[in-house]
Amino acid sequence: MVRFPLSLSLLLSASLVLAQPAPKSKSPAAKSPKSAQPLSLNSLIPTDPAVKVGKLPNGLTYYIRKNAEPKNRAELRLVIRAGSVLENDNQQGLAHFMEHMEFNGTKNFPKNELVNFLQSSGVRFGADLNAYTGFDETVYQLPVPTDSANVFRQAFQILEDWAHNATIDPAEVDKERGVILEERRLGRGAGQRMRDQYFPILLNNSQYSKRLPIGTEQVLTTFKTETLRQFYQDWYRPDLMAVIAVGDFDTKEVEAIIREKFGRIPMVKNPKPRITYDIPSHKDTKVAIVTDPEQPNTVVQVIYKRPEIKEKTLNDLRESIKRGLFNTMLGNRIQELTQRADPPFLGGYSNYSDFLGNLDAFTSIAVAKEGNVEKAIRAILDENARVKQFGFTATELERAKQEFLTSVEQAYSERNKTRSVNYVNEYVQNFTDQEPYTSIDFYYNFLKQVQGGIKLDEVNALVDLFIHNDNRAVIVMAPEKDKAKLPTVEQILSYVDDAGKGLTAYEDKMLNTPLLAKLPTGSPVVSEKKIKDIGVTEWTLKNGVRVVLKPTDFKNDQILFSASSFGGTSLYDLKDFMSARFSSTLVSMGGTGDYNQIQLGKFLSGKQVSVYPYVGELSEGLNGSAAPKDLETALQLLYSYFTQPRKDADVIKGFLSNQRSALQNQISTPTPQRVFQDTVQVTLGANNPRRQPLKPEDLDKIDLDRALQVYEERFANGGDFTFYFVGNFTEAQLKPLVEKYLGGLPSTGKEEKFKDLGIRIPSGxxxxxxxxxxxxxxxxxxxxxxxxxxxxxxxxxxxxxxxxxxxxxxxxxxxxxxxxxxxxxxxxxxxxxxxxxxxxxxxxxxxxxxxxxxxxxxxxxxxxxxxxxxxxxxxxxxxxxxxxxxxxxxxxxxxxxxxxxxxxxxxxxxxxxxxxxxxxxxxxxxxxxxxxxxxxxxxxxxxxxxxxx
Structure with missing residues (x-):
């Protein structure tokens, strides 16, 4: 599998990921916080004492951590600090090819015996057993059971075989060529063709721009087995390797196995120097305008590259918190832009993160509406400039701090329930990129000590570090049909340089009223049933509501819940179908009660609460989660969605406007996969009107008032719903809350059913x-x-x-x-x-x-x-x-x-x-x-x- 760094993956994609990365939280540890000690910010970040780190005489590094979640399981990794960037011209693609060959025969597991053995032990190929190749590293992933001594020990034999016992049989190499070429074929398309054009510009003709992990068809088709073996011999060597083991096992036993098996790998005499490649800086602004017949939308990216920040000291750790707060606040502002009556773009974000090689980057991305590059790029850069001119507000910073503290508190509270897979990547990054790892007990205490002292002007000042005129690149990806309408390089540069004119300061509008103006009059539990063998209890409330409970100790800070009732859009005629289909989406976008969507987000900031209503074809309901301390807020929100749906015509106008633009893009420049999936959908749906691909004109059939009416009808009878609660609660704690809020839901005493619309996959x-x-x-x-x-x-x-x-x-x-x-x-x-x-x-x-x-x-x-x-x-x-x-x-x-x-x-x-x-x-x-x-x-x-x- 080919893998790119997260930030670069976003740039390689023709679509947009809107989620905002949170500040990095460090690995949890199974310790309680000690009393706060005075800090010297010049001190080094302490490593997590729960991790046993060692180095064998041959240079191999190992990381071992005992962790009991999940029970009888371990996560193993073999990390090679070598990837495609180290390939010679005649080896392009062979780092990735070598990754494949490790599954096609080793000394102790000939041909496909490795996969057979693991599948027989309950490890799925692809889903569990896997590997990936990046520019700078290759990582093998092996989750295994630990309750079988034989399987567990054999797992380390597999790691050792990968490290130095690959057979690289010429016959297997020739067979695997076809598989790799098919993987390469899957990656072809508009994104790949445009990437080939802008990568040399974005990466300034560095080695990275010439060494995509998938390689070239010419090399993959013609290379000789000896060339692949040479790559294996040059780079698969102990001084460039780490073995990582996290799981439910005896640490001393695992260390002994690692020393025995990996200690016998000989050191390489006269090892080939492991070059660290840089991406050269440049004073000018690089601009790439690329088009493709199969690109469905116009995406604008402005990338401000800067030297990578290496976190070593506690001051570096404090600085990383500041960057995380900056990202969160700016992300929230940009999200608000899409909730206007006339959003300036389909979606966008600005974010500081790691990039590639020796660089970090502050990246602003916007998907242009109706292909309007100028409007999109000015809007996203104006938000950056607004911070530069006026800064963030004190209330924004306070919310961001609370959000971050809450997320770290949650990690801390789950420190003894954290799954092993959540740890291993920290140690991979430590080995490959010297990223520090510390314990959650230290990090939690550190955050409590330093975050309060982070001042608004400190965070505001970061914008000057992030946004600068040198080492800057602008990438525009657009449909071929729009080529004549695209701005010139000079025009794009003027948009970037002229951003921020005529701006006013951001207003942080908040609402300070209760979510529920009047608390409901509840009703009691009138019957109870125990299902002891699975630890489940059923309650029936006086208003007819049924509640299914399963208290667990799987997580310390998690309660999950859901609700469902038969009915859904099946009960509505075709003329109301679109209004019914979008009813829950439009109501959610309106907020609830007195709170609009933006105000509700601010109200819930720092709380671990989520509630999402839905109306499906056969049923309606909601899904949600909460920390135990926030459960009452979650139930108030749930009750509000039942009884206080809210419409916001402006927000919905903007949402539908964006939807129309996106659908029009898909129709005017349909991707092959989109056309195919539409055909699949229509065919399997027997050409039923309710199984047609969504078209711009379908949105004109939505009536907001009718959608609200449908929603109210679907949630009018709480007594017809079954609610489910799973997580860290006791029945005694939950009962009064259930009786108050679920017992307070309106009930008609009727039981609804869905309507069978007769839609079936055609026979024959x-x-x-x-x-x-x-x-x-x-x-x-x-x-x-x-x-x-x-x-x-x-x-x-x-x-x-x-x-x-x-x-x-x-x-x-x-x-x-x-x-x-x-x-x-x-x-x-x-x-x-x-x-x-x-x-x-x-x-x-x-x-x-x-x-x-x-x-x-x-x-x-x-x-x-x-x-x-x-x-x-x-x-x-x-x-x-x-x-x-x-x-x-x-x-x-x-x-x-x-x-x-x-x-x-x-x-x-x-x-x-x-x-x-x-x-x-x-x-x-x-x-x-x-x-x-x-x-x-x-x-x-x-x-x-x-x-x-």
Whole structure:
């Protein structure tokens, strides 16, 4: 797998991620805070004492940490401080190629035995077992069980084999060429073509601009095995390696295993120098304007590059907090711009973060509305300039501080419940980039001591460090059809240089009233039922509300909740469909009660509360979460969404305006994948009006008043809802809150049902081919569907069938034919509106291999029908399922979704405890019967091919 740094990934993408990164919080530790000691900001950041760090005589570094969450599991990593930037001209792509070859044969695990062994131990290939290659590092990821001594020890043997025992068999190399070329094919498209144009400009013709990890087709097709082996010998060596182990194990035992296995790797004599490449600075502003026929929207990026900040001292740590506060406040302001009646762009953000090589960057990105580059770039840069001219306000800073403190408090409170996977990346970054790691107890105390002393003028002053005229780059990516309308380089420079004229200071408008002007009159619990084997209690309140509770100790600071009731948009005629479909979205955008959306966000700042109502096709409800201390606020918000929906015509006007613009972009310059997915949607939806792709004119059918009316109707009868609570609470704590707020919900005494709209995937044989796209790549979806009998026996057989077929598809289409990079076989099933299943097989490939690979897929299906699955593949499915369930049973999110699903479908709440009985029924014969039952005559073949020339 190819991987880019986060900040660069955003620049490589033609879409926009709107979430604002929070300030980095450091790794938690299992210690309590000590009393505050006077700090010297010149002191070095203390490393987390819970981590055992050592170095072997051959130069290999190791990090070991005991951590009991999840129980009987460990996260292992092998990190090589070498990536694509170190390749020679004739090795372009071979760092990534080497990563693949590690799974194709090592000294102790020939050919695919490594994957087979791990799958048999319950480790899924791709989902669990994986690896990635970046510019500067290659990282192998291996999550393993620790309750089997043999499996656990063998896991370290796998790491050792990856480190120096790869066989690099020429026959396997030639087979893997096809897989890598298919991975490269998947990455082709508008983004890649534009990146090829602007990367040399953005990265100033540095080594990074010439060494994308995926490599070149020329090298991948023609390189000799010895060239790959040379890369392995040059860079896979102990002085550039780290082994990381975090999990539920004995630390001394793990250290002994690491010393034994990795200590025998010989040091390299006369090692090749590991060059550290820089991205040269430049005084001028680099501008790249790139277009592509398949680029759907216009994206403007202004990147202010500056030397990387290395955090070493406590003062550096304090400075990082300041940057995080700056990012949060500016992010909130830019988010508000999209909530106007006429937003200046579809989306945007400004953010300081790490970049690449020796650089950090302050990056401003905006997706232009109707392709208006000037309006988008001026709007985003004006917000930066507003900070430069007027600064942030004291109230903004206070909220940002509270938000950050709350997030760190949460991490601190979960210090003994933090999962191992949350630790390992800290140690990877420490090894690859000298990023410090400290304990959450130290960090929490440090934050409490220093954050209060961070003054507004300090944070405001950062803008002068971030925004400067040198080392600056502007990238504009736009549809080819808009090329003539785009501004010139000179015009773009003038937009950037002239930003900030005629601005006024930001007004921090807040509301200081209770969320509920009047507290509800509740109603009591009138009946109670215990389901002891799964620790669940059911309450029925006097107003008819049903509450399902599962108190847990899985997290210290987490309560998850949800609610659902039958009905949804199915109850509304087609003329009201769009109003009903968008009803919950529009109400949420209006805020609730007296609070508009922006004011509500400010009110909830520093609280761990989220509540999101929804109206689906068959049901309506809400999802939410809260820290125990904020649960009453969450229930007040829930009650408010039921009883005080609010419309905000200006915000909704802006939202619909942005939606129209985005949809128009998609229609005027549709991407191949968009056209294909629209075809899939319409075909599987039997061309029903409710399964059509959303078009700009559909938004004209939305009536805000009718949408509000639909929402009010859906949430008018609280007594018809079932609520679910999972997390750190006691029944005694929750009961008075439930009785007050849920017991206070209005109730009509009626029980609603959904309406079966009769929408089904068409039966029979259907084949559709879409010709769209410039690149020589094809996409395939084979969809089987039909009626089913709803039962746990049948759903587990469908799951088994999907897993054993996917195992075989990977073996045949990827490993033997070298025809695909990835292939999926997925079974989906639902009880409502009628018990149905959908089985979907999907992959991408070269157009010339399409028919052959579809034929191979059908051969595998026919083989399953005739013989059933191999016992070894069935054993892999059972091992993976059991291992996954072991972890899920200690996870709040799993229990919330599981309980809601069981009650929604009317199934036994304790069904999960009988999984072993269901798995025992999966046999060679049962998979044969399932294949004959579910791979029937209803087959829809959907294919995307490049445009005919």
């Amino acid at each position: 044989q259907i084949s559709k081919t879409v010709y769209k796209g410039l690149d020589p790549k094809a996409t395939v979806q084979l969809v089987y569907s039909g009626d089913m009998t709803w039962s746990p026996d049948n759903t587990v057989q469908l799951d088994a069938l999907a897993e054993v077929l996917e195992i075989k598809l990977i073996e045949k289409l990827r490993e033997e034919e070298s025809g695909v990079y990835g292939v999926g076989a997925n079974a989906a099933y639902s009880k409502y509106p009628a018990p149905r299943y959908t089985f979907r097989i999907s992959f991408g490939c070269a157009p010339e291999n399409l028919e052959k690979l579809i034929a191979k897929t059908q051969e595998l299906i026919n083989d399953l029908k005739q013989k059933g699955a191999l016992p070894a593949d069935i054993a892999k499915f059972k091992a993976e399922t059991r291992r996954e369930t072991e972890v899920q049973l200690k996870d709040n999110q799993f229990w919330l979704g599981y309980l809601q699903s069981q009650y929604y479908n009317g199934d036994a709440p304790d069904e999960v405890l009988h999984e072993n009985e269901q798995l025992a029924k999966v046999t060679v014969e049962s998979t044969k019967a399932a294949a004959n039952q579910y791979f029937g005559s209803n087959l829809i073949r959907l294919v995307l091919m490049p445009e005919k020339k």
